[in-house]
Amino acid sequence: xxxxxxxxxxxxxxxxxxxxxxxxxxxxxxxxxxxxxxxxxxxxxxxxxxxxxxxxxxxxxxxxxxxxxxxxxxxxxxxxxxxxxxxxxxxxxxxxxxxxxxxxxxxxxxxxxxxxxxxxxxxxxxxxxxxxxxxxxxxxxxxxxxxxxxxxxxxxxxxxxxxxxxxxxxxxxxxxxxxxxxxxxxxxxxxxxxxxxxxxxxxxxxxxxxxxxxx
Ligand code: E4P
Numbered sequence: 001x002x003x004x005x006x007x008x009x010x011x012x013x014x015x016x017x018x019x020x021x022x023x024x025x026x027x028x029x030x031x032x033x034x035x036x037x038x039x040x041x042x043x044x045x046x047x048x049x050x051x052x053x054x055x056x057x058x059x060x061x062x063x064x065x066x067x068x069x070x071x072x073x074x075x076x077x078x079x080x081x082x083x084x085x086x087x088x089x090x091x092x093x094x095x096x097x098x099x100x101x102x103x104x105x106x107x108x109x110x111x112x113x114x115x116x117x118x119x120x121x122x123x124x125x126x127x128x129x130x131x132x133x134x135x136x137x138x139x140x141x142x143x144x145x146x147x148x149x150x151x152x153x154x155x156x157x158x159x160x161x162x163x164x165x166x167x168x169x170x171x172x173x174x175x176x177x178x179x180x181x182x183x184x185x186x187x188x189x190x191x192x193x194x195x196x197x198x199x200x201x202x203x204x205x206x207x208x209x210x211x212x213x214x215x
Pocket of ligand 1: 006026027028107127129131132163164165183
């Protein structure tokens with residue numbers, strides 16, 4: 001499973017990218033709204049830094065508007081992926097982009113049937129939101145497992161991005177459930193490094209190093 005970072009904050013992207021673990025970036029209108037920036041300028045900065053897929057979401061609700069917006073976004077850089085909502089209009093736009101060779105990420109996936117529809121419309125990625133499902137008492141990770149099984153049985157190339165990640169357990173569970181990618185907030189990425197025995201081990205190594213006699 002690969003890691004994308006789920007943020008529009010450039011400092012977070014730069015830091016996580018410097019760790020050598022980031023294969024892409026996802027943004028959404030809520031994440032962009034938190035930053036005081038021009039969306040297109042930020043996308044240019046991100047795409048210049050991160051060579052992998054950078055998801056940029058359309059705002060239009062009709063297919064025609066999504067296609068117009070998506071083409072403009074895709075023209076900003078070769079590694080832009082157009083993010084589309086899981087609606088009939090979103091899938092109309094998805095199939096047009098698939099025919100044009102523009103990568104797509106169908107977002108706000110909450111059921112296996114939605115994922116199957118998006119895959120059949122030619123989506124490059126589907127984004128099931130596991131945290132938001134957990135929030136309403138459903139099992140987000142089980143959804144990833146079901147989608148993964150369906151895509152394998154039917155030999156579908158669409159990749160699964162586990163989205164709405166809230167904590168480290170989501171990462172391990174999504175990887176085991178067959179997600180190709182976990183798009184992960186910066187604070188969760190940071191928390192993946194932490195283990196008390198790692199910290200204790202480093203402290204002990206440094207203490208022992210100071211006690212060596214042939215300095
Ligand atoms: C990513 O593509 C999604 O937009 C994001 O992971 C949603 O996360 P949230 O449920 O924490 O807002």
